[in-house]
Amino acid sequence: MSRLVVVSNRVSDPRKSAGAGGLAVALGEALSANGGLWFGWSGTIVEGGTPGEGEMHTHHSGNVTLTTVDLCREDHDSYYLGYSNGVLWPVFHYRLDLADFDAGYIGGYRRVNQLMARKLMPLLKPDDIIWVHDYHLIPMAAELRAMGCKNRIGFFLHIPLPPPLILAAVPQHEWLIRSLFAYDLIGFQAQSDVEHFSSYVGKEVGAEALDKHQFRAFGRKVQAQAFPIGIDVDEFAALTHAKEGRDMYERMKKEFSRRRLLLGVERLDYSKGLPQRVRSFRELLKNYPENIRSATLIQIASPSREALDTYAGLRQELESLCGAINGDYGELDWMPVRYIHRNVSRKRLPGLYRVADVALVTPLRDGMNLVAKEFIAAQDPADPGVLVLSRFAGAAEQLKEALLVNPYDVHGTAESIQLALQMPLIERQRRHQQLLERIRSQDVHWWRKTYLDALAACDPE
Numbered sequence: 001m002s003r004l005v006v007v008s009n010r011v012s013d014p015r016k017s018a019g020a021g022g023l024a025v026a027l028g029e030a031l032s033a034n035g036g037l038w039f040g041w042s043g044t045i046v047e048g049g050t051p052g053e054g055e056m057h058t059h060h061s062g063n064v065t066l067t068t069v070d071l072c073r074e075d076h077d078s079y080y081l082g083y084s085n086g087v088l089w090p091v092f093h094y095r096l097d098l099a100d101f102d103a104g105y106i107g108g109y110r111r112v113n114q115l116m117a118r119k120l121m122p123l124l125k126p127d128d129i130i131w132v133h134d135y136h137l138i139p140m141a142a143e144l145r146a147m148g149c150k151n152r153i154g155f156f157l158h159i160p161l162p163p164p165l166i167l168a169a170v171p172q173h174e175w176l177i178r179s180l181f182a183y184d185l186i187g188f189q190a191q192s193d194v195e196h197f198s199s200y201v202g203k204e205v206g207a208e209a210l211d212k213h214q215f216r217a218f219g220r221k222v223q224a225q226a227f228p229i230g231i232d233v234d235e236f237a238a239l240t241h242a243k244e245g246r247d248m249y250e251r252m253k254k255e256f257s258r259r260r261l262l263l264g265v266e267r268l269d270y271s272k273g274l275p276q277r278v279r280s281f282r283e284l285l286k287n288y289p290e291n292i293r294s295a296t297l298i299q300i301a302s303p304s305r306e307a308l309d310t311y312a313g314l315r316q317e318l319e320s321l322c323g324a325i326n327g328d329y330g331e332l333d334w335m336p337v338r339y340i341h342r343n344v345s346r347k348r349l350p351g352l353y354r355v356a357d358v359a360l361v362t363p364l365r366d367g368m369n370l371v372a373k374e375f376i377a378a379q380d381p382a383d384p385g386v387l388v389l390s391r392f393a394g395a396a397e398q399l400k401e402a403l404l405v406n407p408y409d410v411h412g413t414a415e416s417i418q419l420a421l422q423m424p425l426i427e428r429q430r431r432h433q434q435l436l437e438r439i440r441s442q443d444v445h446w447w448r449k450t451y452l453d454a455l456a457a458c459d460p461e
Ligand SMILES: O=P(O)(O)OC[C@H]1O[C@H](O[C@H]2O[C@H](CO)[C@@H](O)[C@H](O)[C@H]2O)[C@H](O)[C@@H](O)[C@@H]1O
Pocket: 010, 020, 021, 022, 023, 024, 026, 134, 158, 159, 229, 304, 305, 366, 367, 368, 369, 370
């Protein structure tokens, strides 16, 4: 059997609890199945190091070999903070207003992709299957091919691909898309992303569509398809009953026996729609005062990309909104919002999800959103909570039995939250059962297998 080589910016030991971020969680689960090599950034930034250079480290965790490369400060800042999270992340999440098109970033982005390719190339065996992940590493296959790599190489984009006219705002858009043609298979989260890819390559580079999923351009053929990422449903449900999950459940259940719990869990990121959500909650208290002294919003917003000004600004905005709502509505023995700016261990989250009456997963744009799926997996089928889900999350293409909302519509979202709080048991059970079936039929094992089977079936160019 061929060895699987996964390449991603974030690498984390599958046997340890991953930090916040769905990619590391999902790849850890996918790699543990058959083992392989996980290659990427070590997480270490070397002050004063040489651009384009980085020490390599290897360690083993069960059947997975983890090989990582350090980055010097200059490379990290231009590749990770600058081009990946200052240009690609905002544009791909439709936020041209937040993009910082500094011409200096692209050099670091290319340099780090070249460095990663150079370090990976000698580790490869001829029949390895290479699976590259996410926007940090779009040119990775082109760099490997330039070094003579003939292996099958697949790519998976974890974030949305915007429509052509938004994508075209990136000064290097054509180069990025040309780089994608060095892969054999491009995986997207949602059907809408595939449609955007197809219309971009048709309109902007005159690609020939060989069929619905195959495109020829730049002298190469590539296949593009949606493979919605999932979670390990049984593993996550089991965490609900493990010690940390159970402790959390019992503690919170006691506290919320006479109150209603609304829950939000995410990285503190502008794509997640946090200020809009808090405003909707405020609207709920204003329009449905029976929720005062009862409905409490626990908002976990774990620190993310704090070196970027847009993230620091968002934190201030959110803290001021939470402070204002607590000041206006709070009582000595009840605060409407509990805002936590820390990462909560993934082992404790299932217990919290299970106590929640309503999960608020209302991003303005999201590639998938694994929290939505984790919430469903953690529910008690006899008395499940309700998922309020943004129609702009990739997960909305699958999770049709959630209460779908437009997060920009603060009033409409408040109405849906009230509907969720009032939903009769029988309807909650029916929706939950259907949602559970959906996340089970397309779980993380399905995702890995379907993607890798499709990559293996691609005609090598
Ligand atoms: O690595 P960070 O900069 O700390 O950010 C964390 C991850 O955020 C993004 O996650 C995406 O992948 C999830 C799993 O497919 C998906 O559910 C979610 O919608 C995406 O936002 C990012 O794409 C990852 O590369 C980051 O590691």
